[in-house]
Amino acid sequence: MPYYRVTYYIYLHRRLDTGDVFYVGKGTKSQKHQYQRAYEKKRRSALWSRIVAKANYQVEIIAEFFAEEDCFAMERELIALYRRRYDGGTLCNLTLGGDGLSGLTPSEATKQKLREANSGEKHINWGKKLSEETRRKKSESMKNSDKNLRGKKLPEWWKDRIRATKFGEANPMFGRTGEQSKMSRKVMNFETGEIYASVTLAAKAIGMPMKTLYNRMVKDKKHGTSATVMRFVGEGRSNEFTPEHKKAISKARQGYVPSPEQVARHSRFMSGPSNPLRGRKRSKSFTEKVSRGNHPAAKKVIDLSTGVVYGCIKDAAKAVGVGSNTVSSWLNGKTPNPTSLSFITNDVQALDPPSHLDKIT
Incomplete structure (x- = not known):
């Protein structure tokens, strides 16, 4: 058709x-x-x-x-x-034709007059409430109407009408290809540091079909492989980039702020069934591994007045009787520290070597 x-x-x-x-x-x-x-x-x-x-x-x-x-x-x-x-004819037309109002946009003054004439108590349905019988009839009428498509597939003629409104110049993306498209993503050659405005331009530069390059970059990101030297700007393993390349990437992303749509999409992903960690529980061995100061990032804390050493901030907070965030704020200098707690560092041990290292919790 x-x-x-x-x-x-x-x-x-x-x-x-x-x-x-x-x-x-x-x-x-x-x-x-x-x-x-x-x-x-x-x-x-x-x-x-x-x-x-x-x-x-x-x-x-x-x-x-x-x-x-x-x-x-x-x-x-x-x-x-x-x-x-x-x-002397049969028509009741008042004019000779050709004077339709399609496309006419009323002025703001006209809109305001219409708004005032049909708002509040002046509205024809002001204060009226549909009876249960009327509501039931309207509901049945809508359910039995041909326009009710709930659970039905769109007929082909309807699909053709929708397709016609998005075809050719009617499509909002008509003529917007490559870097002109709002969906365009910057690509970087991590061997040379050169940045391209779109996948199409990057593919032309290395003599590869655009779709092939795109699929290889997606595969590299998903499986950690190196099928191509190209990466989307902002993606890729950090150990693959030299300091010069990192500077080039930082310059390309300077001033980048995620759009509200990107933030919302990320939020839906993390809270929905697509989240890979959704429904998964930590094993007992993993919990024991990262608890009580066994985590690689845990910092030991010492009480300088007693010499007691704690495996992490959480253990020190329990001993003092306050929250771990409060102790973290003290130790990081964000708020005044009213206690003698301190992170164990070379300086602290050299200045005040503890005499009770056997009292380790």
Whole structure:
């Protein structure tokens, strides 16, 4: 099926008792409302309403257009053909056509007047509450409507309409390729330190298809391999980069701040089922390994007044009767230290060698 998007159409209203056309109209076709204006009875003239009150009528969609000007031209031709009642014809149209309001944007003053006229107590539904019966009927009507797609697959004609709105120049990413794309990522050659604005440019530089280079970089990141010398800026093992390369990466990422979308995506990943540590518990051996000062990063603490040595801040905090964060703040100089606790360093041991090293907790 060819990709197209028809946005304007011409319709006729024809009386069933006489067969005469009494109205020629032009409508705009949208993704949600296909021919809504052609079947509406609201926003019609008094003459149109009097005709409809006397006789039934049918709606005929006779033409569709890409350009609105072409649609207006046909509307004027049909009105001239059938002629208005004022001109001896059968139409109740008040104008000669071509004067539609599609695309008209009301001024802020007009918007404010409409807002004031329909807000608060002036609103038609102010203070009203739908009865349970009315709510039940509306619910049943929506469930049985053709527009209710819950649990259903979209029909092909619907898919074609969606596809048409995203095809070619209608696509917001049309023409935005390579470094112009908002999804573009910088790539660095960690052997030369050269940085490329996108994967495409990096692939051209080494004479490799873009998709091949991308797959190899993703594989290197996932498995820790070295299938290519290219890396996304900000990714890669630190031992693969020389100090010059690290400076180049730092300069490329200078001023980089994660976007709110990136932060939210990371938060969803860490809190969702994709988190690799979700649901996993530490083994007993691991817990014993990292507890009571056995962790490689643990710092021993000494009480200079008693000579007692603690394996970590947590043990010292328990002995003093305060939280471990409080003791950490004391020892790191963030807050005044009211105790004689101190980290064990070469300086501390040389200045005040403890005489009770046998009292190790």
